[in-house]
Amino acid sequence: MSEHFDAIVVGAGPSGNAAAYTMAKAGLSVLQIDRGEYPGSKNVQGAILYADALERIIPDFREDAPLERHVVEQRIWMLDDRAHTGTHYRSDDFNEARPNRYTILRAQFDKWFSKKVREAGALVITETTVTGLVRNEAGAVIGVQTDREGGPVFARVVVLAEGVNGLVAQRAGLRPELKPNHVALAVKETHFLSEEKVQERFNLAGEDDGVVIEVLGTVTSGMVGTGFLYTNKESISIGVGCLVSDYAETGMAPYELLDRFKRHPSVAPLLRGSEMKEYVAHLIPEGGYNAIPKLTGDGWLIVGDAGQFVNAVHREGSNLAMTTGRMAAEAIIALRKADLPVSEANLKIYRDALAESFVMQDMKKYRHLPATLEKNRDALFGAYPRALSSALQTLFRVDGTAKRDKEKQMLGIVKKSRGSWWAVATDMFKVARAWR
Amino acid sequence: MTDDLTGNPPKPDTTGLNIVVCIKQVPDSAQIRVHPVTNTIMRQGVPTIINPYDLYALEEALRLRDQYGGAVTVLCMGPPMAEDALRRALGLGADRAVLITDRRFAGSDTLATSFALATALTTIAQDRPIDIVFTGKQTIDGDTAQVGPGIARRLGLNQLTYVSAIDSIDLGKRELVVRRRAEGGVQVLQSRLPCLITVMEGINDLRRGSIQDLLRAARADVTVWSAEQAGVTNPMMCGLRGSPTVVKKVFAPSPRSEPAEMVTTEAKRPAQVAEAVLDLLFARNPKLEADLAARKGA
Amino acid sequence: MSETPAAGRAGMRKELPEHFRDYRNVWVFIELERGQVHPVSWELMGEGRKLADRLGVQLAAVVLGPKDEGTRTAIRQTWAYGADICYICKDAVLTDYRNEPYTQALTGLVNAYKPEILLLGATTLGRDLAGSVATTLKTGLTADATELAIDDEMSLAATRPTFGGTLLCTIHTLNFRPQMATVRPRVMAMPHPDMTRPAGRSVWYTLGVAEADVITKVLEFVADATTNEVNLAYADIVVAGGMGLQNAANFRLVRDLAAVLGGEYGCSRPVVQKGWLPAERQIGQTGKTIRPRLYIAAGISGAIQHRVGVEGADLIIAINTDPQARIFDFAHLGVVADALQILPALTEAFARRLGRETRILEEA
């Protein structure tokens, strides 16, 4: 006898968990399937958790979620090969009762979230890969096939929360293949460092306080991408990510970049004496608004990374994943209550909810950025960082040169970096417009 | 020695085998670290798995059940999160799962562990006498291989360790024939039920449960017992207090002082490199050369 | 073993109960099977001597076996290896090793003659027996120790690897007797026997177990030498290949070298996953743990799951094209080169050195 559920959720990342939890909590019968050995075993993230998105799903998550540190300081560094120029913003206001951002270890966090999903009443099965969708004569999706014996499993709706690769949707012809310039490949290591050392090296007062460093510049060797370094309780997460198309073009290997990043004179002292615990690589969808595939159809919808919901500029992903997962669930719950079919037309409520929320608005705001960055990558990820560094070095070196001459030299450096002031102005204009 | 755990006479007519497999949830050893300051084991955030040897034991139990009928119960002592391991075992096809979890079990050495597990086994056997208890050869965290013999001893079960094959079982006579790995060879042993078998790696290939197995496992309740519910009447026998051994120190092995000696020769021809390797090898270990020469070889 | 933080119990004090105070002497169980004593027993006699001297007590050997020449020889050897006392139980039920009668004999002896330390080899026999004996006696047992010492409080400190060798811990049995440990073969030095050493005191023990009382029977013993069975775990010499060998056919090079050395061959996990070799050849955490005298690893990167399975080898030679390969972190000798070239060259070199025919090579 085949099983029948109100909903099947493919994937147990943040988006799938949010969807499964919300639906199960509302009393729907939910089956969630993940291919990992346990939920989260294959999941990779830096990782920053944005509290707001989770709070709207599990208001008291702080009571038992495995949180590492809450972020009290954000640094943004522009790197060239030997220097970094940075801003640090630290505020005691971040030491609030309900902090806004946390560092987490995804494997632990996903496991916790999955436990919540199970407690809410969903059935969760792991080590099982969804291999395809089952459709009826009319073409509507009515269930999934898996790599296990025992035939298909049926449901009124399939929520595709399968992450960036989106193979199930792709194979079913629901979305096109990923384009290499729409995904970044990030590599990340976790380095063990004692709690005391983490606090000492990052000037942290409390054992729960944390620092986040976002890095731009030559760390990516001229490719479009960024680096990051996050403090956990007893470890540091460090990584870099660049567009897959750029790796292909430059022939650079991701681990080479990470290796170089770790050896950078500004970074090496932060890692000194640490011990590598884990090395992982994962894709990040960075195609932005223009890369969002069709999100709904008869009997199916897409949430999270599978729908390209990542705001690369602000390094937000899991919050968009959780929010889209929740909104999908709310739409399905509403249709179930009204006893309406989960058809493409009826799923308009999901599309509308997305459009009204920060999710689509942010995605839209940065819609031109990916293309702009890619087109101007030589300037933005090579020339400018170098120019900035040498300009500042000129400023800070006291060597008997008059300050007025120094200013001239500095301007000269910036101009030279792009050949002409016209080029510099064009770059600025393009980035500003893409940002707007 | 009694013929089952409750001391009742054997009941040859009970359908099939009543089997219990002891499984332990262990940290993935690759990721274990010692805290450099406190010198304690840090397992927080380290992924956990079912002890790999126990999976072979489970598969062997499932095979016997499929062949002779009966039921397979998985039993684990551990923290509440060990429920994951039991649920996974259910997904592989086990019929029932029991977790014994209690703060009083914390800090158990092998003697206290075998006491707790043996007590729970006796409680399980109240429903129906147990025919076979399976354990893995050893765990990958403790590596002791002592818990299996400990359970057998406490329950008076015929002890069959390092079993690499179960040749036959005669349910009528309650006899079985197994192959046991010994030093320099294999013992073919005939013994009798009820028995305890510790299983060697590679005895079988793990199955993958069907989607129905997984759904059943996801819905199944793992029975969770406290020490009392497991049948423990004397908590002094459990956990720290029931453990005669004391771990005084845990430390990381000092990294090898000398890294690998690299064989470098001016010449690059493989034959010359090979000669250089042999020179270094036999310089380090002259006895090896004599011993190798003395062997029969190819 | 326990997983409590060491700090939890490390502070526990030694308070030996009255009835254990007359437990004295260091005992070594002599592992005798089919007329042969396992070498680990002599290694333990060497180690036991040191412990006994430090404690100022006597060293005793325990010999259990049938009434035959093998048992007599074993008893004679115990004097040569330093025994002051030999506890002997000769009985036909002890002909083949079986848990029941051996456990009864050894626990009976312990209860009668009260040793403070009892050591066994960490072999399949020793571990099978030690587990039951310790449980019967309700005393502590440290498995698979690699180092033994007597601390300032005169108690046995046994150090052993755990977590597949990623950690070491030191374990004591403070308030129970005897203090038991099984010890890995080949970690303690083999002492030189002194054939002129006079015999010590023999103590004879009578076991009241009839063959009819022993449920388990040995139908047959199949010696490894007589079978083709893969016996990686117990092989003295192992040659293994990894993904660096590139295809199934190239494993011939690994087999050839193993053959010339009279050893076994194995592989890393992905090789099994590719179907190039059967699962019984896999070495590592989820495969076989090996402890050979010589391990040659060709085209294996040295991932931790592989490492924990081979670290016990006395000598590791690694061949890898990548000078950064992690295998060089724990190998003793490293060769940065193409395994496909070096393996046949090694086969030839060994064959020549060891005076073997190069038949294999010519065939190949």
Ligand SMILES: Cc1cc2nc3c(=O)[nH]c(=O)nc-3n(C[C@H](O)[C@H](O)[C@H](O)COP(=O)(O)OP(=O)(O)OC[C@H]3O[C@@H](n4cnc5c(N)ncnc54)[C@H](O)[C@@H]3O)c2cc1C
């Ligand atoms: C290095 C890195 C750093 C990041 N840092 C941050 C950060 O700091 N903050 C932030 O908010 N976001 C960050 N992100 C992005 C964030 O991780 C993702 O946006 C988020 O995980 C998306 O969640 P998801 O549920 O859509 O997909 P995923 O987390 O990828 O989950 C998909 C799940 O589906 C399962 N699955 C896939 N296919 C199948 C199948 N066929 N059958 C069964 N199961 C399947 C997978 O096993 C997986 O568990 C980062 C990403 C990376 C790679």
Ligand SMILES: Cc1cc2nc3c(=O)[nH]c(=O)nc-3n(C[C@H](O)[C@H](O)[C@H](O)COP(=O)(O)OP(=O)(O)OC[C@H]3O[C@@H](n4cnc5c(N)ncnc54)[C@H](O)[C@@H]3O)c2cc1C
């Ligand atoms: C839970 C778990 C359990 C595992 N259990 C085991 C286990 O029991 N045993 C095991 O082995 N692995 C195990 N693994 C897998 C382990 O993590 C590694 O993936 C595996 O050991 C790698 O095998 P390899 O070294 O052969 O392959 P690779 O990692 O691909 O390395 C191949 C090596 O060959 C070198 N090479 C390439 N060409 C040549 C050449 N011509 N000559 C010489 N060198 C060359 C390369 O430089 C490289 O170092 C396990 C993994 C997990 C997650």
Ligand SMILES: Nc1ncnc2c1ncn2[C@@H]1O[C@H](COP(=O)(O)O)[C@@H](O)[C@H]1O
């Ligand atoms: N806590 C536990 N719960 C269930 N089974 C266990 C536990 N500890 C050990 N075992 C079993 O005993 C075997 C030997 O363990 P060990 O003596 O720790 O090497 C394992 O393979 C398990 O089958």
